[in-house]
Amino acid sequence: MPNITLPDGSQRQFDHPVTVMQVARDIGSGLAGAALAGKVDNRMVDTSYLITEDAELSIITAKNAEALELIRHDAAHVMAQAVQELYPGTQVTIGPAIENGFYYDFAREQPFTPDDLQKIEARMNEIVGRNLPIEREEWSRDQAIGTFQKIGEEYKVQIIKAIPAGETISIYRQGDWFDVCRGPHLPSTGKLPKAYKLMKIAGAYWRGDSNNEMLQRIYGTAWADKKQLKQHLHQMEEAEKRDHRRIGRQQNLFHMQEEAPGMVFWHDKGWTIYKTIENYMRQKLHTHGYKEINTPQIIDYSLWEKSGHASKFGDDMFAVKSEDRNFAIKPMNCPCHIQVFNQGLKSYRDLPLRLAEFGSCHRNELSGALHGLMRVRGFTQDDAHIFCTEQQIQPEVSRFIDFLHEVYLDFGFEEIIYRLSTRPEQRVGSDADWDRAEKALADALDHHGLPWEELSGEGAFYGPKIEFSMKDCIGRVWQCGTMQVDFSMPGRLDAHYIDENSEKQVPVMLHRAILGSFERFIGILIEHYAGSLPVWLSPVQVTVINITSKHEEYARQVQAMLVERGIRAEADLRNEKIGLKIRELSMQRIPFQLIAGDREMEQKTVSVRTRNGTDMGSMPIEVFIERLVQEVDSHGRTKIEEQIQ
RNA sequence: GCCGAUGUAGCACAAUUGGUAGUGCAACUGAUUUGUAAUCAGUAGGUUGGGAGUUCAAGUCUCUCCAUCGGCACCA
Numbered sequence: 001m002p003n004i005t006l007p008d009g010s011q012r013q014f015d016h017p018v019t020v021m022q023v024a025r026d027i028g029s030g031l032a033g034a035a036l037a038g039k040v041d042n043r044m045v046d047t048s049y050l051i052t053e054d055a056e057l058s059i060i061t062a063k064n065a066e067a068l069e070l071i072r073h074d075a076a077h078v079m080a081q082a083v084q085e086l087y088p089g090t091q092v093t094i095g096p097a098i099e100n101g102f103y104y105d106f107a108r109e110q111p112f113t114p115d116d117l118q119k120i121e122a123r124m125n126e127i128v129g130r131n132l133p134i135e136r137e138e139w140s141r142d143q144a145i146g147t148f149q150k151i152g153e154e155y156k157v158q159i160i161k162a163i164p165a166g167e168t169i170s171i172y173r174q175g176d177w178f179d180v181c182r183g184p185h186l187p188s189t190g191k192l193p194k195a196y197k198l199m200k201i202a203g204a205y206w207r208g209d210s211n212n213e214m215l216q217r218i219y220g221t222a223w224a225d226k227k228q229l230k231q232h233l234h235q236m237e238e239a240e241k242r243d244h245r246r247i248g249r250q251q252n253l254f255h256m257q258e259e260a261p262g263m264v265f266w267h268d269k270g271w272t273i274y275k276t277i278e279n280y281m282r283q284k285l286h287t288h289g290y291k292e293i294n295t296p297q298i299i300d301y302s303l304w305e306k307s308g309h310a311s312k313f314g315d316d317m318f319a320v321k322s323e324d325r326n327f328a329i330k331p332m333n334c335p336c337h338i339q340v341f342n343q344g345l346k347s348y349r350d351l352p353l354r355l356a357e358f359g360s361c362h363r364n365e366l367s368g369a370l371h372g373l374m375r376v377r378g379f380t381q382d383d384a385h386i387f388c389t390e391q392q393i394q395p396e397v398s399r400f401i402d403f404l405h406e407v408y409l410d411f412g413f414e415e416i417i418y419r420l421s422t423r424p425e426q427r428v429g430s431d432a433d434w435d436r437a438e439k440a441l442a443d444a445l446d447h448h449g450l451p452w453e454e455l456s457g458e459g460a461f462y463g464p465k466i467e468f469s470m471k472d473c474i475g476r477v478w479q480c481g482t483m484q485v486d487f488s489m490p491g492r493l494d495a496h497y498i499d500e501n502s503e504k505q506v507p508v509m510l511h512r513a514i515l516g517s518f519e520r521f522i523g524i525l526i527e528h529y530a531g532s533l534p535v536w537l538s539p540v541q542v543t544v545i546n547i548t549s550k551h552e553e554y555a556r557q558v559q560a561m562l563v564e565r566g567i568r569a570e571a572d573l574r575n576e577k578i579g580l581k582i583r584e585l586s587m588q589r590i591p592f593q594l595i596a597g598d599r600e601m602e603q604k605t606v607s608v609r610t611r612n613g614t615d616m617g618s619m620p621i622e623v624f625i626e627r628l629v630q631e632v633d634s635h636g637r638t639k640i641e642e643q644i645q
Numbered sequence: 646g647c648c649g650a651u652g653u654a655g656c657a658c659a660a661u662u663g664g665u666a667g668u669g670c671a672a673c674u675g676a677u678u679u680g681u682a683a684u685c686a687g688u689a690g691g692u693u694g695g696g697a698g699u700u701c702a703a704g705u706c707u708c709u710c711c712a713u714c715g716g717c718a719c720c721a
Contacts, residue, residue, distance in 0.1 A: 103716095111649060202716030203648025210718040214648050217716070249656075258694075258712045313721055332721060366646050366719060367712085375720080460721070484721095511721095548678040575678075583682035597680060609681060 003054045021047040021187065024059045034061040036186050037070050044070070046136055046184040062193060062224040072097035074134075074186045075124075075196045075222040076104045081177040082123035083218070086116075092179065093155040093206065093215055100232060101196075101221035105204055107155060112216055117198040120218070124196070131190030132175040136183060144169045144180060155206070156180055195229040196222035239474060244526040245372040251531060251588060253539070254373070262370045262377030264519055269539035272568065273525075274518055276537055278358060280410070281382050281515065288403050290356040290384055295336035297360060301326040307335040307493060316364050333359035334486075334511055337385040338493040341507075346497040351507060352388035352396055358518075359383040373523030380518045386510040387495070390436060396510060397444035397466070397483055404468055404481050404514050410635040411525065412534060415471040418450050421458035428462055429487035437485040437508075438464045462488035468514075472528040480516040480524070485509075532589045532611060534636040535628070542569040542628070543590050544606070545581045547597035549573075555596040558606055558621055565625050567632075586611050592628070592640075614641065 004012045004023055012026060020038030024031045024047070037060040038045050044066060051057065060067050076095035083090055083106060095104030106112075139147070141160065148156040160180055163169060172181045174189050186192060198220045206212040223229040240246075248254050253270030256263065266274060285292060298320055304310040309317070309331065318329040330336065337355045346353070360380045369375050386396050408416060420441055423434045441464055445452045452466075459465055468481030486509040499505045515521040525533060535541050542562055546555040555571050562569035572581050578595065585593050594606040599618070606624055608616040627640045 114650080200715055201649060204717045205647075208718075210647070214717075216648075219716080256713090261712065309721070316719090316721085334721090363720085368646060368648095368717080369719060370713090462721090545681090547680055550678075577677095577679050577684065578681060579679090580683055581681090586682055593681080595681070599680090607681080613682075615681065 002051050004051065005054075005056045007056075007058045017050050017052040019047065020045060020049050020051065020057065020059065023051070023057060027059070031059055031061070034063075035059045036061055036067050036191055037184050039066065044184050046134075047187045048136060049184075067224060068222075069097045070184065070186060071193060071224060072102040072222045074189070074192050075220060076102040077172070077174065077177075077179060077181070077185070078124050078127050078189055078192055079120060079198070079218065079220060080104045080106075080179065081127055081174065082120045084177065085127075086119060086123055089152075091153050091155055094159070101199070101219060103204075103217050103219045105206075105215040105217045107206075107213075107215050112201045112218065114201070117201070117218070121196075121198050125194060127174075128189050128192050128194060130175065131188050133188045134172055134174045134185045136185070137171045137173060137178075139169050139171050141165075141169055144171070148180070193222075193224055193226075195224065195226045196220055197229065197233070235474075242474075242527045242530040243372075244374075244523040247526050247531040248373070251539075253526075256372075260378075261367065262365060262375075264373065264376060264378070270522070272539040273522055273533065273537055277515070277518060277521070281358075281407070284403070284407060285356045285382075285384070288354075288399070290354040292356045292358075293337070293340055294357055295333060295340065295359070296330070297362075298327045298329055299336070301328050303335055303339075304328050307489060309335070313363075318362050318364055329362045330359075331361055331363045333357050333361065333381065333383045334385055334489060334509070335493060338490060338495050338509070341385075341387055341490075341495050342493070346387075346507075348389065348497055348499045348505075351497060352386050352392050354384055354386045356382075356384035373519045373526075376517070376519050379520070381513050382515045382518070383511075383513055386512065387490070387497075387507040388510065389505075390433075390440075390508050393437060393440040393485060393508060393510065394444050394447075397441055398447055400483055400510075400512055401444060401448050401450070407514050408468075408470060408481075412528070412636065413470040413472070417469040417471065417477060418445055418452035419455050419467045419469070420445065420452050421455040421460075421465050421467065423459050423464065424457050424461060426461055427459070433487050434464065437487070441466050441483070441485065460484060460486075462486045470524070472524060476527075478520075478524050480521060481514050482512060482516070484511040486511055532591075535591045536632045536635050538589070538591050539568065540570050540588075540590050541567050541632070542592045542594060543581075543585050544569065544571045544594045544596055545578055545585070546571070546573050547578055547595065549575065551596045551598070551601055554601045558594060558596055561621055562625065562628075565629060567625070567628060582609065586613065594624070608640075610641070616641065 001013070001015050002018060004014065006012065012023065020040070021032060021035060024035040035047050037047055038049060039058045039060055040049065040051060040055050060070070073096065076097065080092045080095055084092065087108060089108070091107040093105040093107060095102065144160045145157055148160065160169060170181060170183055171178050172183060172185050198218060200219050202217045202219065203214045204217040206215055221229065221232055223232060248270065251269060252267050253273065254264050254266045256265065282292065301310060301319070304317065313331060317331050320327040320329060337357065340355060341353065358380050360378070362378050365375060365377050370377070388396055422438050427434070445466065463485035465482060465484035467479050469477045469479040471477055490509045491506045495507055496504045497507050525537065544555045544559045546552050552573050555573060559569045559571040572585065574581065582593055589611050591611055593609045595609065596606060600606050605618040605620050607618040608624060610616065627643045630638045630643065631640050
């Protein structure tokens with residue numbers, strides 16, 4: 001007879017099998033009312049689940065984190081029921097819980113409209129109001145297939161057929177409506193908190209395959225209570241405010257236009273950010289032993305055929321024809337780097353050879369994939385290729401990881417996610433090669449004591465890779481850095497070196513990038529900092545403001561002193577009140593505003609104000625410059641505010 | 646590329662059932678000489694994304710192309 005251990009360690013003895021709900025009732029009627037599901041020996045189950053043996057049990061209520069997934073999954077079911085009641089003939093397919101909510105994919109000729117969402121939501125409220133008990137049934141495969149076939153649910157039939165033999169087929173029924181589902185579910189529809197909202201309609205391929213027909217997906221968000229829902233909606237609004245496309249326009253950083261889809265027109269302010277990053281990287285590459293090179297944009301198609309890109313990515317390359325010759329605009333830099341490597345006979349003494357290029361590339365991405373600076377057709381990578389021996393892979397990867405950490409920290413990204421992608425089914429190179437390369441990458445990560453996740457089979461056909469992703473301040477993950485081993489291309493493009501025994505060898509090539517593309521990286525920076533870039537990256541670092549025309553000359557002098565010291569300073573000498581200037585400059589997120597009036601002019605000082613409204617008082621110009629230079633040089637680690645305190 | 650939505654002044658948005666395209670901010674002109682997030686007044690600004698069609702009449706309806714947005718798929 002079951003002896004049930006609760007999370008607080010207390011035990012309850014029963015002389016007969018009990019359901020989760022019965023245990024909850026035994027503890028208290030309040031808990032029974034709140035119970036949404038149970039967790040038996042760490043497995044989520046329905047409240048109707050019958051416990052026959054000794055077990056550990058926790059009762060899941062809306063307060064538990066685990067409840068959210070149940071709530072979301074139920075919301076998906078309730079939505080599906082609502083849709084089928086409102087729009088007969090619509091077929092259901094799948095509808096899982098996802099981060100922040102849920103979706104359900106429907107098959108229906110006529111598209112859903114935004115108005116439909118309101119109607120569906122209203123019907124969902126009604127279904128919740130009906131408080132239909134949700135009951136689990138187990139059916140045989142034949143019964144399940146037969147039943148769904150009879151009601152015309154062809155997709156469900158396919159889903160059932162795909163369930164492995166021997167696995168139980170469970171059906172969840174709420175009122176007249178039922179669905180095949182693994183569960184668990186809430187005890188009744190009335191338990192679903194009315195803290196959901198349907199968000200958007202989207203197309204989605206059946207089974208995620210673009211060869212299949214497209215279904216209609218409805219996304220919703222669902223939470224344990226209205227407060228959480230409100231908070232989430234508020235967060236979405238906040239995220240929208242930091243959208244790099246919006247900030248890019250507001251701060252006059254760049255624009256894009258119809259005539260050049262997926263390509264960026266950088267304005268002077270945005271280009272200043274770009275140049276600052278490029279110069280920073282150039283300096284870093286130099287200290288880390290890279291040689292910077294530059295290679296052509298347009299190359300005869302035959303090189304891309306030889307490298308293998310034409311057959312694999314030909315459709316995504318921009319082609320150019322001239323005097324009966326076919327060219328392609330380069331989609332990547334590696335074949336060009338091999339051409340540089342191939343000039344002159346290389347010795348093992350030349351290795352490792354690290355060739356870097358701020359390589360401008362063009363890829364004809366599908367129109368639907370474009371997204372602001374994040375996914376473009378024309379971009380520049382902080383690209384480099386390291387030519388080395390197999391023995392040098394691990395030390396090179398290790399050095400690279402140090403380099404990458406240095407850079408990410410300077411940009412203010414502290415949380416990095418590491419993923420190692422290993423051999424895919426279709427690949428070149430011997431298993432022994434792959435063994436050694438995968439081990440070299442894993443060892444380098446381990447050597448740094450870094451936590452990493454293996455993505456089995458996700459490597460490129462030519463070699464394994466590590467992907468480095470950053471987490472921004474609102475928790476979104478962006479893949480930027482990469483380190484890829486390549487066994488294939490050096491051989492295809494005839495790269496050789498002479499080893500210690502005077503024999504010709506093919507070098508290993510490592511493809512690597514830290515920022516990825518400048519465009520994307522700048523987009524990430526803008527969103528991470530919500531437009532308030534650290535001073536060292538800010539296009540305009542300081543603006544001097546005069547109070548009246550009397551102080552114009554002094555303000556100009558101050559600006560000149562700043563510019564002299566390499567500070568990006570402007571002067572706002574407009575005939576406007578300083579309240580207006582401060583407002584506008586603050587909204588432009590200019591880090592420092594220097595006020596020049598009578599007092600400052602007399603004492604040769606400036607009054608310093610930050611873009612966040614902190615008045616730092618007045619100080620001699622020289623003192624301000626020294627402190628600012630320190631903040632810039634330290635990449636924001638030494639802040640002026642802190643230097644004062 | 647696929648599904649859906651959207652495209653109006655530099656920007657953010659209006660415009661009843663098809664009936665003279667407006668408002669705010671910005672811009673420009675003038676006044677104001679101002680002390681820490683919006684001084685006041687005036688002026689100008691548009692073939693409504695491109696093309697075609699229906700109609701006496703199209704921002705509004707239809708077709709088509711383009712771009713953008715949200716997803717899906719893709720991402721060397």
